[in-house]
Amino acid sequence: xxxxxxxxxxxxxxxxxxxxxxxxxxxxxxxxxxxxxxxxxxxxxxxxxxxxxxxxxxxxxxxxxxxxxxxxxxxxxxxxxxxxxxxxxxxxxxxxxxxxxxxxxxxxxxxxxxxxxxxxxxxxxxxxxxxxxxxxxxxxxxxxxxxxxxxxxxxxxxxxxxxxxxxxxxxxxxxxxxxxxxxxxxxxxxxxxxxxxxxxxxxxxxxxxxxxxxxxxxxxxxxxxxxxxxxxxxxxxxxxxxxxxxxxxxxxxxxxxxx
Amino acid sequence: xxxxxxxxxxxxxxxxxxxxxxxxxxxxxxxxxxxxxxxxxxxxxxxxxxxxxxxxxxxxxxxxxxxxxxxxxxxxxxxxxxxxxxxxxxxxxxxxxxxxxxxxxxxxxxxxxxxxxxxxxxxxxxxxxxxxxxxxxxxxxxxxxxxxxxxxxxxxxxxxxxxxxxxxxxxxxxxxxxxxxxxxxxxxxxxxxxxxxxxxxxxxxxxxxxxxxxxxxxxxxxxxxxxxxxxxxxxxxxxxxxxxxxxxxxxxxxxxxxxxxxxxxxxxxxxxxxxxxxxxxxxxxxxxxxxxxxxxxxxxxxxxxxxxxxxxxxxxxxxxxxxxxxxxxxxxxxxxxxxxxxxxxxxxxxxxxxxxxxxxxxxxxxxxxxxxxxxxxxxxxxxxxxxxxxxxxxxxxxxxxxxxxxxxxxxxxxxxxxxxxxxxxxxxxxxx
Ligand code: SF4
Ligand code: SF4
Numbered sequence: 001x002x003x004x005x006x007x008x009x010x011x012x013x014x015x016x017x018x019x020x021x022x023x024x025x026x027x028x029x030x031x032x033x034x035x036x037x038x039x040x041x042x043x044x045x046x047x048x049x050x051x052x053x054x055x056x057x058x059x060x061x062x063x064x065x066x067x068x069x070x071x072x073x074x075x076x077x078x079x080x081x082x083x084x085x086x087x088x089x090x091x092x093x094x095x096x097x098x099x100x101x102x103x104x105x106x107x108x109x110x111x112x113x114x115x116x117x118x119x120x121x122x123x124x125x126x127x128x129x130x131x132x133x134x135x136x137x138x139x140x141x142x143x144x145x146x147x148x149x150x151x152x153x154x155x156x157x158x159x160x161x162x163x164x165x166x167x168x169x170x171x172x173x174x175x176x177x178x179x180x181x182x183x184x185x186x187x188x189x190x191x192x193x194x195x196x197x198x199x200x201x202x203x204x205x206x207x208x209x210x211x212x213x214x215x216x217x218x219x220x221x222x223x224x225x226x227x228x229x230x231x232x233x234x235x236x237x238x239x240x241x242x243x244x245x246x247x248x249x250x251x252x253x254x255x256x257x258x259x
Numbered sequence: 260x261x262x263x264x265x266x267x268x269x270x271x272x273x274x275x276x277x278x279x280x281x282x283x284x285x286x287x288x289x290x291x292x293x294x295x296x297x298x299x300x301x302x303x304x305x306x307x308x309x310x311x312x313x314x315x316x317x318x319x320x321x322x323x324x325x326x327x328x329x330x331x332x333x334x335x336x337x338x339x340x341x342x343x344x345x346x347x348x349x350x351x352x353x354x355x356x357x358x359x360x361x362x363x364x365x366x367x368x369x370x371x372x373x374x375x376x377x378x379x380x381x382x383x384x385x386x387x388x389x390x391x392x393x394x395x396x397x398x399x400x401x402x403x404x405x406x407x408x409x410x411x412x413x414x415x416x417x418x419x420x421x422x423x424x425x426x427x428x429x430x431x432x433x434x435x436x437x438x439x440x441x442x443x444x445x446x447x448x449x450x451x452x453x454x455x456x457x458x459x460x461x462x463x464x465x466x467x468x469x470x471x472x473x474x475x476x477x478x479x480x481x482x483x484x485x486x487x488x489x490x491x492x493x494x495x496x497x498x499x500x501x502x503x504x505x506x507x508x509x510x511x512x513x514x515x516x517x518x519x520x521x522x523x524x525x526x527x528x529x530x531x532x533x534x535x536x537x538x539x540x541x542x543x544x545x546x547x548x549x550x551x552x553x554x555x556x557x558x559x560x561x562x563x564x565x566x567x568x569x570x571x572x573x574x575x576x577x578x579x580x581x582x583x584x585x586x587x588x589x590x591x592x593x594x595x596x597x598x599x600x601x602x603x604x605x606x607x608x609x610x611x612x613x614x615x616x617x618x619x620x621x622x623x624x625x626x627x628x629x630x631x632x633x634x635x636x637x638x639x640x641x642x643x644x645x646x647x648x649x650x651x652x653x654x655x656x657x658x659x660x661x662x663x664x665x666x667x668x669x670x671x672x673x674x675x676x677x678x679x680x681x682x683x684x685x686x687x688x689x690x691x
Contacts, residue, residue: 014298018321018414025403025413027396064297094318095298107302122297141318142414196412203411203418203425208314210415242311 006055006156009041011075013061013068014125015093018142019086020060026145033149037156054079056155059128062088062095066121069131076132081155084128085148087141091212091245094141095125098241100249100259127246136161139193141210141243147195164194167214167222168207172198180206181229190222191240209243219251263658263665277644277665284652289645291637291669304627309335309421309595309617312624316615319629321414322365325358325406326608328419329482330615330629335421337602338619339595346590347423349582350409353436354419355481355606356572356579357405362609363527363565363572364402366673367454368395371562374667375457391453394446398569401439405576408432422593433580440576447573448541451566455549463647463668464556467639468518469529470502472607479530479538479571481607487533488518489555496605499614503630516630522638525611526673527564528554535567542571558643559671565609598622608632610673633674643668 012020020042024030033039041049057079063069076082084090092099098107104124128134138151151161164171168189172179175198180187187206189198193214200207213219226236233256240248241259252259263279280288300319304312312335317328329351336343343351368391378384385392403413408428410416418425469489474480486494486502494502503516516523532554535546545567554560603616611632618626644665651661 016318016321016324018318018324021321021414025399027400094300094303094315097303104299107299108297110302125298142321145413199411200417200425205411205417205420205425208311208417210314238307239311242307242315 006037007040007052008037008056008058009054009075009079010039010058011041011060011071013059013072013089013128014064014095015061015086015088016142017060019089019140019148022142022145023148026149029145029149033152052078056081056083058083058085060084060086060089062092062125062127063123063131064095064125065123069123072128072132081135082128082132083136083138083151083155084134085138086143087139087210087212087243087245089128090134090137090139091243091247092125092127092130093245094242096127096245097243099124099126099246130246138163139212139247140195144195144197165215166194167218168192168194168196168198168201168211170194171196172201172207174198175202177201180204181226184230186226186231186235186239188236188239190225191219209240211243213240213244213247213251219248220255223251223255261658263662277662277669279644279648279661279665281648281652286645286649286652289641289648289665291640291644291674301627301629304624307624308622309339309619309624312617312627313421314417316627316629317415319631322362323358323608323610323613324415325354325410325419326606326613327615327629328410329355330604330606330608330613331617332419332421332604333482333606334602334604334615334617335619337604338600338617339421339602340597340600341422341593341595343423343593344586344590346427346583346586346588347593349579349585350424350427351419352482353433353576353579353583354406354409356576357402357409359481359572359609360569361399361402361406362673363569364395364399366609367450367562367565367569368392368399371670371673372454374670375454375562391450394443395450398443398446401443404439405436408436420592422595423590425592427583427589430584433583437577437580440573444541444570444573447566447570448545451545451549451563451570454563454566457562459553459557459559460664461553461557462650463643463664464553465643465646466556467642468521468523469532469555470518470523470525470612470635471530471533472496472605472612474534477537479534479542481530482605484605486605486612489529489533496603496614499603499605499616499630503614503635516635517638522642523635524558524639524672525632525635526561527568527609528558528561529611530607531564531567535564538567538571540571540574542567542574545570558639558668561671561673565673595622611635633672636672636674640669640672640674 010020040052057075063072087093154161171194172189180201185206188209189201189207191213192207192209193211195211249259261281276292278290278292304315313328313331316331317324319327373384407413411418470486472483473485473487473493474483484496486496502518535550538546549563599620601618605612605614613632614630616628617624647664647668648661
């Protein structure tokens with residue numbers, strides 16, 4: 001018997017829309033993707049979008065205006081499952097690297113002066129789970145296409161997707177790269193979730209952390225390892241915060257009492 | 260009051276919309292709204308290292324991630340006193356060509372063309388233009404491949420770094436890229452013919468100013484330290500503030516730019532108008548065949564300018580591959596010669612001139628100013644739309660005709676893919 005097709009929606013909030021673009025750029029898989037479910041909304045790829053109940057909503061981008069708060073709440077209400085795709089949706093993205101510190105108002109003013117928007121009410125950018133419940137997270141800046149389609153096919157088969165529970169370092173060693181830490185470069189590989197196939201270290205460049213943190217529990221011990229290699233807390237933390245947004249606030253607070 | 264709204268919801272590069280307000284035949288307001296969420300990137304790079312800056316600013320846009328990276332690298336390297344060797348320069352040119360092809364093929368074939376041919380999207384267009392759509396997708400895929408090979412990933416690849424590249428692509432892969440580019444030229448030429456055959460309305464035509472980077476070698480190109488303006492001036496990119504004069508507009512999260520108090524246009528049409536005569540090869544022939552004085556007054560020719568640039572870029576790919584392979588040894592990453600300094604990086608992103616200006620103090624970013632192409636063309640987008648709406652209203656056109664024309668004008672500027680794949684919302688208020 002043929003399985004009933006699921007109703008799917010894809011949405012983009014604040015970010016570069018790179019995650020939806022990763023899907024669009026997967027020409028070879030795109031037609032299957034469109035055939036496998038009823039794509040009710042994917043405004044990047046089609047214009048006849050509908051506002052209907054959904055089995056799965058995929059959301060990319062962070063929330064950075066009052067209007068977006070309302071929109072994401074509305075999507076949540078009509079979606080059985082809500083999946084955050086990409087670092088902006090999962091952790092707030094680069095625009096959330098100052099999260100937990102004072103100063104958003106001041107920074108906003110330094111860019112826009114005393115002016116206000118007539119058409120939107122800006123707020124400090126935050127990840128999706130700051131406003132609605134998120135059932136599943138697929139990090140990456142941008143996401144990895146293979147990972148997305150693997151997660152997608154388990155979700156439509158109603159099984160729990162398997163995500164890597166190892167850091168970039170593991171993938172890096174499988175590729176038999178020479179470790180950059182040994183060459184004195186600050187590589188975030190030990191702290192960052194795997195999934196990208198260690199692409200940066202494989203190009204002789206340090207991981208800058210664009211897949212967000214590994215399990216919270218591991219952050220403390222790996223942080224110590226980097227310190228041992230001679231990097232200062234200040235530079236490790238600065239670099240880690242660039243892409244990890246809300247994902248490292250708790251660990252940093254535990255480690256240092258401040259973010 | 261009659262109000263026509265075109266508000267796209269989810270976008271590639273942000274959220275934008277059109278608002279038109281009129282009473283009888285009198286136009287009150289014609290706006291192109293930038294509704295995109297604020298990210299305050301210029302404030303986030305302060306206190307970061309140059310390498311960290313590059314990894315942050317490329318994330319502004321997934322389509323032109325490499326143009327942002329390139330502009331940042333050029334600005335930062337000037338500030339740090341870094342001169343990269345010719346092999347680095349050549350490989351950067353190749354990555355930049357890949358991005359131009361990616362962005363233009365997406366816009367011309369998948370977004371602008373269905374509109375002109377009367378289809379809701381490219382998939383619907385495939386019924387009559389099957390082979391064309393297949394080849395357009397192949398071209399886009401090829402462009403993504405060039406970006407992946409040069410930058411390490413399809414989007415936000417970290418391989419191009421301050422002082423050079425982490426790793427160089429293998430010779431065979433580059434030679435294959437050159438071969439593939441050559442094989443795609445006939446299709447790109449055919450596309451130019453197809454787009455040149457579309458009729459372009461003329462009633463909203465008007466004068467404007469065009470700006471682009473001056474490549475400085477008498478050739479056509481996508482990068483340069485000086486800016487060529489259609490009024491004949493050539494200005495050092497360091498003077499970018501006097502050219503762009505950013506101002507805030509309450510309906511836009513992007514700042515608007517003015518040159519000597521007037522709107523101006525950047526992008527493919529500006530490059531072709533200012534430098535097109537320098538194109539040679541097949542692109543040069545096509546430019547001479549299709550260019551005419553209307554290009555100076557009508558933004559809709561931007562679609563054709565992009566199509567001709569695709570032919571130029573494909574022809575350029577094999578020359579650029581040769582330039583990379585001319586140097587057998589992979590140069591190591593060049594280190595900074597100083598830790599404090601200033602630098603302005605200017606490159607042509609697919610949509611126009613992009614500036615990244617930096618002041619570095621003791622190895623960290625102390626000041627940053629980024630000026631994006633779409634912000635520079637915004638005033639012209641509104642100017643041409645307003646003229647079209649005024650004329651259509653005086654002729655008694657209905658909402659859908661006005662909306663379509665406004666959209667075609669906005670879309671021709673290719674302000675962001677966002678504005679071309681949209682939902683249209685209509686609101687009509689009866690006069691009180
Ligand atoms: S190079 Fe980076 S990712 Fe690879 S093993 Fe070393 S620390 Fe880990
Ligand atoms: S190595 Fe690190 S920075 Fe590079 S793609 Fe993977 S997670 Fe992102």
